[in-house]
Amino acid sequence: GEAMLRGATVVLRRALSGGQGPEPGQVPGSARLEPSLLRFLVCPLSKRPLRYNEATNELINEELGIAYPVIDGIPNMIPEAARTTQKKPPAEGSKQP
Amino acid sequence: AAAGLCPYRALLARRGGALRAFCGSVRGLAAGPETHFGFQTVTEAERREKIYRVFESVAKKYDVMNDSMTLGIHRVWKDILVHKMNPSPGTLLLDVAGGTGDIAFRFINYVRCVRERQLQQKIRHHQNLSWQEIAESYQEDKSKSLGDSQVVVCDINKEMLKVGKQKAQHLGYSEGLSWVLGNAEELPFDDDKFDVYTIAFGIRNVTRIDLALQEAYRVLKPGGRFLCLEFSQVSNSLLSRLYDLYSFQVIPVLGEVIAGDWKSYQYLVESIRRFPPQEEFKAMIEDAGFFKVDYQNLNSGIVAIHSGFKL
Numbered sequence: 001g002e003a004m005l006r007g008a009t010v011v012l013r014r015a016l017s018g019g020q021g022p023e024p025g026q027v028p029g030s031a032r033l034e035p036s037l038l039r040f041l042v043c044p045l046s047k048r049p050l051r052y053n054e055a056t057n058e059l060i061n062e063e064l065g066i067a068y069p070v071i072d073g074i075p076n077m078i079p080e081a082a083r084t085t086q087k088k089p090p091a092e093g094s095k096q097p
Numbered sequence: 098a099a100a101g102l103c104p105y106r107a108l109l110a111r112r113g114g115a116l117r118a119f120c121g122s123v124r125g126l127a128a129g130p131e132t133h134f135g136f137q138t139v140t141e142a143e144r145r146e147k148i149y150r151v152f153e154s155v156a157k158k159y160d161v162m163n164d165s166m167t168l169g170i171h172r173v174w175k176d177i178l179v180h181k182m183n184p185s186p187g188t189l190l191l192d193v194a195g196g197t198g199d200i201a202f203r204f205i206n207y208v209r210c211v212r213e214r215q216l217q218q219k220i221r222h223h224q225n226l227s228w229q230e231i232a233e234s235y236q237e238d239k240s241k242s243l244g245d246s247q248v249v250v251c252d253i254n255k256e257m258l259k260v261g262k263q264k265a266q267h268l269g270y271s272e273g274l275s276w277v278l279g280n281a282e283e284l285p286f287d288d289d290k291f292d293v294y295t296i297a298f299g300i301r302n303v304t305r306i307d308l309a310l311q312e313a314y315r316v317l318k319p320g321g322r323f324l325c326l327e328f329s330q331v332s333n334s335l336l337s338r339l340y341d342l343y344s345f346q347v348i349p350v351l352g353e354v355i356a357g358d359w360k361s362y363q364y365l366v367e368s369i370r371r372f373p374p375q376e377e378f379k380a381m382i383e384d385a386g387f388f389k390v391d392y393q394n395l396n397s398g399i400v401a402i403h404s405g406f407k408l
Contacts, residue, residue: 034275037249037277039290040286040290041277041287042286044280044284047288068285072259072262073262074262074276074277074278076278077278077285078278078279078280081278
């Protein structure tokens with residue numbers, strides 16, 4: 001509800017400042033996400049499952065169209081750190097400010 | 098009784114209330130709800146930012162400072178917490194605000210120890226062991242040494258996690274241990290996942306404690322346990338006076354000398370004074386839905402362990 005709205009507006013703001021995301025390519029072993037974490041991790045905003053993108057080393061929430069980065073093997077699950085994955089605004093589920 | 102004895106608390110209660118009312122009317126709601134940073138009145142957003150900076154600044158010296166300030170006694174408190182938890186192999190632990198890994202490492206040591214004892218007992222009683230189990234018990238093989246136990250360390254501060262991860266590598270901890278950058282008020286974990294949730298010396302730094310407690314409840318499995326180790330209120334009047342003296346005169350000086358950071362340690366001391374006393378915190382935990390909520394004072398209440406269960 002409110003949390004999602006707050007998170008979505010933060011993410012929109014970051015999108016406008018232009019988040020490109022990491023270059024797909026070789027991600028060193030030490031920087032990868034530990035597979036065992038995938039059992040527990042969800043999006044902190046929507047609490048919905050995430051998809052791990054090995055190429056970009058990110059955890060993607062398809063519904064909200066946001067991606068959380070994994071840095072040095074540690075997933076950054078703070079909403080302010082996420083970037084949008086789409087060029088268009090996020091899907092219908094989230095509200096406009 | 099304890100509140101009346103501490104001069105700072107009384108001053109705070111009077112000043113804080115009036116100041117808060119004034120600020121509320123002048124600033125309006127634009128800057129967000131009012132809260133405290135130590136003895137200052139700030140907005141919630143400012144508080145989060147300031148606390149982040151405190152831990153960013155102290156991260157590298159965190160362990161050294163803990164040893165100096167508490168004369169090493171914090172190690173005993175943490176040992177007691179894990180002993181109280183009494184985890185069995187296969188336990189899934191979420192350690193929140195666990196930055197530098199103290200609780201996580203103790204948890205791993207404990208389950209490893211329990212597991213070894215289990216295996217030894219099996220051999221001694223000549224129970225039916227498979228050839229694999231017998232071979233394992235003779236090897237230094239670490240693959241089942243934790244018995245599927247796992248600990249996830251979650252912290253909001255990148256620097257603290259970095260220190261924790263380095264420590265883990267240095268001390269040889271790798272199996273059954275993961276690190277996540279996350280906010281206690283908004284955990285990135287699914288419902289009903291963990292057997293135990295711990296937060297040691299972290300909850301007083303959370304801006305919305307009620308949200309953190311609700312999140313703790315959410316991620317625990319039914320039957321799961323909430324354990325919080327935190328500074329609390331001292332019941333003994335003489336000790337209380339000595340404790341105040343030590344806190345306000347010695348600790349910030351130690352902070353300056355050892356970590357070059359007086360202000361962060363000033364905040365630390367103030368935040369301890371600000372944190373609700375045992376009974377009040379117990380009520381907050383109950384409000385989040387926990388049952389059988391109880392607390393255990395250590396060192397006459399300098400520190401307390403609160404415990405609750407999700408049913």
